[in-house]
Amino acid sequence: MDDPAGAEAPHHGYSHAKDAHLKRLRRIEGQVRGLQRMVDEDQYCIDVLTQVSAATKALQQVALGLLEEHLSHCVVDAARRGGPEAEEKVREASAAIARLVRS
Amino acid sequence: MDDPAGAEAPHHGYSHAKDAHLKRLRRIEGQVRGLQRMVDEDQYCIDVLTQVSAATKALQQVALGLLEEHLSHCVVDAARRGGPEAEEKVREASAAIARLVRS
Amino acid sequence: MDDPAGAEAPHHGYSHAKDAHLKRLRRIEGQVRGLQRMVDEDQYCIDVLTQVSAATKALQQVALGLLEEHLSHCVVDAARRGGPEAEEKVREASAAIARLVRS
Amino acid sequence: MDDPAGAEAPHHGYSHAKDAHLKRLRRIEGQVRGLQRMVDEDQYCIDVLTQVSAATKALQQVALGLLEEHLSHCVVDAARRGGPEAEEKVREASAAIARLVRS
Incomplete structure (x- = not known):
C-alpha cells in the first residue's frame, strides 16, 4: 500500500507474503470473536x-x-551491506525472539 | 444468558467473571485488528x-x-461431591494446562 | 524416605510416583551434562x-x-476436608501454572 | 578445545563465550540435582x-x-559470503526458534 504522498511503501521481509499474513490474522480475529x-x-x-x-x-x-522473513531479508541484506547495521538488526531480532519465547 | 427455552444458562467457574473475560476478549480482538x-x-x-x-x-x-476459576469451582465442587467425577475433572484440567504450556 | 527422627515422611501427591520422577530427573541431569x-x-x-x-x-x-498429582491429591483432598484450605491450594496451583506457562 | 589430531577446533558463534555457557550449564546441572x-x-x-x-x-x-551468537556470527558471515548458504542458515535458525517457542 503506497503512502498517501504516493511514495512507494517501505519494503520489509514480509511484504511479499502480506496477503497470507492478513488472511491468517483475519482468521485469528474470527477465533477471538x-x-x-x-x-x-x-x-x-x-x-x-x-x-x-x-x-x-x-x-x-x-x-x-514474520521472524523467518525478517531474518532472511532485513538481517541478511544488512549483513551484505556490511557495517554496524547488521549487529543492530540481530540485536533487535534476538530481543523479539526472547519476547516470543516468554509469551 | 438464558437458553432460548428459558432454562437457566449452565453455571461454570467463570460465570461470575463473564463480563471481565468478554471485555478482555474484545480488547484482544482490537489488538488483532x-x-x-x-x-x-x-x-x-x-x-x-x-x-x-x-x-x-x-x-x-x-x-x-479461566483455569483458576475452573479449578476453584468445577474441580473443587466435584471433589466435594465425591466419587470419580473429581478425577475426570482433574484429568481434563491437566490436559488443558499441558496444551497451554505447549502453545 | 523417613525423617532421621523416624517420623513418617510427609505424603504428597507425587509420593507414589517418586521413583519415576527421580528417574526422569536423573536423565535430565545427563542431558545437561x-x-x-x-x-x-x-x-x-x-x-x-x-x-x-x-x-x-x-x-x-x-x-x-507433578501438577496433575498435586491437583488430584492435595487440591482434591483439601476440597473434601472443606473450609478455606482448598481455596489456598487452588491459588497456589494457579500461580505455579502461571510460572510454568511463562517459563 | 583442539581436535585430537591437532587440527584447530571448529569456530562457532558461541566459541568466544564458551566459558560463560559452560558455567551456566553446570549451574543448571546443580539445579536438576x-x-x-x-x-x-x-x-x-x-x-x-x-x-x-x-x-x-x-x-x-x-x-x-546461543541463538543470538549464531545469528550474529554464522548467519551474518554466511550472508556476507553470499550465495545460497545464508538462506539455509536462516532456515535452520528459524526451525530452532520454532522448537524453542514450542518447548
Whole structure:
C-alpha cells in the first residue's frame, strides 16, 4: 500500500507474503470473536480453554513466519551491506525472539 | 444468558467473571485488528512482532483466569461431591494446562 | 524416605510416583551434562540448541506430572476436608501454572 | 578445545563465550540435582514446581544466548559470503526458534 504522498511503501521481509499474513490474522480475529460467543453462551471452561490455546498457536505461527522473513531479508541484506547495521538488526531480532519465547 | 427455552444458562467457574473475560476478549480482538493494519501499512517487522507477543500474552492471561476459576469451582465442587467425577475433572484440567504450556 | 527422627515422611501427591520422577530427573541431569560436552567440543550451535529444547521439554514433562498429582491429591483432598484450605491450594496451583506457562 | 589430531577446533558463534555457557550449564546441572533431592525428601509439590520453572528459565537463557551468537556470527558471515548458504542458515535458525517457542 503506497503512502498517501504516493511514495512507494517501505519494503520489509514480509511484504511479499502480506496477503497470507492478513488472511491468517483475519482468521485469528474470527477465533477471538468465537471465544466471545463461547463465554457469552456459558460454554464449558475446558472447551473455551481449548480454543484459547488454538488461537495462541495461530498467533505464534504468524510470529514465526514474520521472524523467518525478517531474518532472511532485513538481517541478511544488512549483513551484505556490511557495517554496524547488521549487529543492530540481530540485536533487535534476538530481543523479539526472547519476547516470543516468554509469551 | 438464558437458553432460548428459558432454562437457566449452565453455571461454570467463570460465570461470575463473564463480563471481565468478554471485555478482555474484545480488547484482544482490537489488538488483532491492529495487527492487520500494521501489516497492511507495511510497518517494520519487529514492531509487528512486538504486538503479536502482546496479544499472545493477553490471550494467556484469559486462559490463566479461566483455569483458576475452573479449578476453584468445577474441580473443587466435584471433589466435594465425591466419587470419580473429581478425577475426570482433574484429568481434563491437566490436559488443558499441558496444551497451554505447549502453545 | 523417613525423617532421621523416624517420623513418617510427609505424603504428597507425587509420593507414589517418586521413583519415576527421580528417574526422569536423573536423565535430565545427563542431558545437561551432554550439553556441556557439546559446548566444550565446539559442536554446531543448532545441534546444541536442539538438545536444549529437548531438555526443556523433559523438564516440562516433569512439571506437568507433578501438577496433575498435586491437583488430584492435595487440591482434591483439601476440597473434601472443606473450609478455606482448598481455596489456598487452588491459588497456589494457579500461580505455579502461571510460572510454568511463562517459563 | 583442539581436535585430537591437532587440527584447530571448529569456530562457532558461541566459541568466544564458551566459558560463560559452560558455567551456566553446570549451574543448571546443580539445579536438576537439587530437584532430585527435593523429590527424594518429599518436599511440597509447589516448591518443587517453583524450582522446575527456575531451571526451565535458566535453560531458555542459554538457548537465547546461543541463538543470538549464531545469528550474529554464522548467519551474518554466511550472508556476507553470499550465495545460497545464508538462506539455509536462516532456515535452520528459524526451525530452532520454532522448537524453542514450542518447548
